[in-house]
Amino acid sequence: xxxxxxxxTILGTTPPFPQNAAQPAxxxxxxxxxxxxxxxxxPNGQYIACIERELESERCxxxxxNGQRIAMGGCSGSQVAGLPSWSPDSRRICWPTTxxxxxxxxxxxxxxxxxxxxxxAPMQAIWQRRDARALIATPLGIYSxxxxxxxxxxxxxxxxxxxxxxxxxxxxxxxxxxxxxxDGVYVTTGPASAGTPIVATPSPEMAYAGVWLAPDGxxxxxxEEASGQSAVGVKSTATSIVTRRSSILRxxxxxxxxxxxxxDVATHERVEVPVGxxxxxxxxWSPEPDGSGHYxxxxxxxxxxxxxxxxxxxxxVVFRSAYEVRDPTWDPHGRNVVFxxxxxxxxxxxxxxxxxxxxxxxx
Numbered sequence: 001x002x003x004x005x006x007x008x009t010i011l012g013t014t015p016p017f018p019q020n021a022a023q024p025a026x027x028x029x030x031x032x033x034x035x036x037x038x039x040x041x042x043p044n045g046q047y048i049a050c051i052e053r054e055l056e057s058e059r060c061x062x063x064x065x066n067g068q069r070i071a072m073g074g075c076s077g078s079q080v081a082g083l084p085s086w087s088p089d090s091r092r093i094c095w096p097t098t099x100x101x102x103x104x105x106x107x108x109x110x111x112x113x114x115x116x117x118x119x120x121a122p123m124q125a126i127w128q129r130r131d132a133r134a135l136i137a138t139p140l141g142i143y144s145x146x147x148x149x150x151x152x153x154x155x156x157x158x159x160x161x162x163x164x165x166x167x168x169x170x171x172x173x174x175x176x177x178x179x180x181x182x183d184g185v186y187v188t189t190g191p192a193s194a195g196t197p198i199v200a201t202p203s204p205e206m207a208y209a210g211v212w213l214a215p216d217g218x219x220x221x222x223x224e225e226a227s228g229q230s231a232v233g234v235k236s237t238a239t240s241i242v243t244r245r246s247s248i249l250r251x252x253x254x255x256x257x258x259x260x261x262x263x264d265v266a267t268h269e270r271v272e273v274p275v276g277x278x279x280x281x282x283x284x285w286s287p288e289p290d291g292s293g294h295y296x297x298x299x300x301x302x303x304x305x306x307x308x309x310x311x312x313x314x315x316x317v318v319f320r321s322a323y324e325v326r327d328p329t330w331d332p333h334g335r336n337v338v339f340x341x342x343x344x345x346x347x348x349x350x351x352x353x354x355x356x357x358x359x360x361x362x363x
């Protein structure tokens with residue numbers, strides 16, 4: 001479990017650290033002119049995958065946990081549509097692109113792409129932990145894509161209004177799937193389940209923009225936002241990352257614009273998470289439960305990493321930077337967190353940088 005460094009309850013805004021608060025160790029992992037965003041730890045904790053963005057193209061990288069470049073995949077002009085996802089053996093990653101392809105990259109540097117036909121523009125791809133297939137989310141539905149097989153993908157049977165599918169999230173063992181449909185947020189309870197709603201249909205003024213399922217599938221975090229607002233604060237041109245990517249959220253969390261809600265999947269109990277004012281730069285569930293057997297989670301809020309216990313209880317600032325932090329990812333042992341920041345967080349005296357790089361913090 002994360003070692004909590006400073007106890008600060010977040011109310012209206014995120015307060016600064018007390019002057020005598022100890023800051024955890026910080027290490028810079030990338031130092032480049034290209035932006036590095038969306039880091040994801042491998043299941044064995046030895047590697048990190050991320051997106052490297054230039055002006056006209058994006059690609060995915062494999063790095064060692066210390067930041068050494070191992071492999072790169074993608075092509076000139078390709079635009080990444082969702083975060084990279086690791087294979088269960090931590091040897092390959094996959095990711096979708098806005099031109100309708102699914103890319104694969106191996107640790108040995110070999111890569112290839114498969115064009116996804118008749119599925120709609122992919123928004124997200126998640127490699128199943130328990131079998132050789134990926135779940136691919138598109139606005140038209142969720143598809144199961146057999147990896148290393150000539151069989152065609154098939155569309156999952158899902159509840160809710162078709163044609164308006166949103167982000168998806170898997171439990172650690174892959175037995176439960178959470179997804180957003182036009183009329184609500186659903187969670188499957190088994191392989192044959194089409195999903196049952198865990199939150200009521202939002203009012204006409206609100207919509208659901210993100211869902212994150214806890215590792216054991218017993219709880220979910222749901223982002224609710226005012227209708228008509230951008231789900232994420234990224235570009236909306238043809239050369240942008242997909243506009244509904246739940247792991248790179250950059251939005252205000254001030255009511256009535258947006259709310260982050262913790263939901264018990266079994267009882268549908270709802271608790272609003274008091275994240276305060278500021279940009280929500282990402283959500284990461286703790287990889288290990290606390291003493292009660294339940295999972296807490298980490299939020300990137302403005303320049304802070306904030307740990308919340310089960311049910312969103314006891315928000316605690318565990319790291320604070322003078323600069324914005326985004327896209328936190330926890331290693332599978334719960335000891336280190338990697339995040340993206342557009343400034344040099346290791347040296348506050350340096351001027352603002354134009355691109356984001358990756359940093360690791362030991363909690």
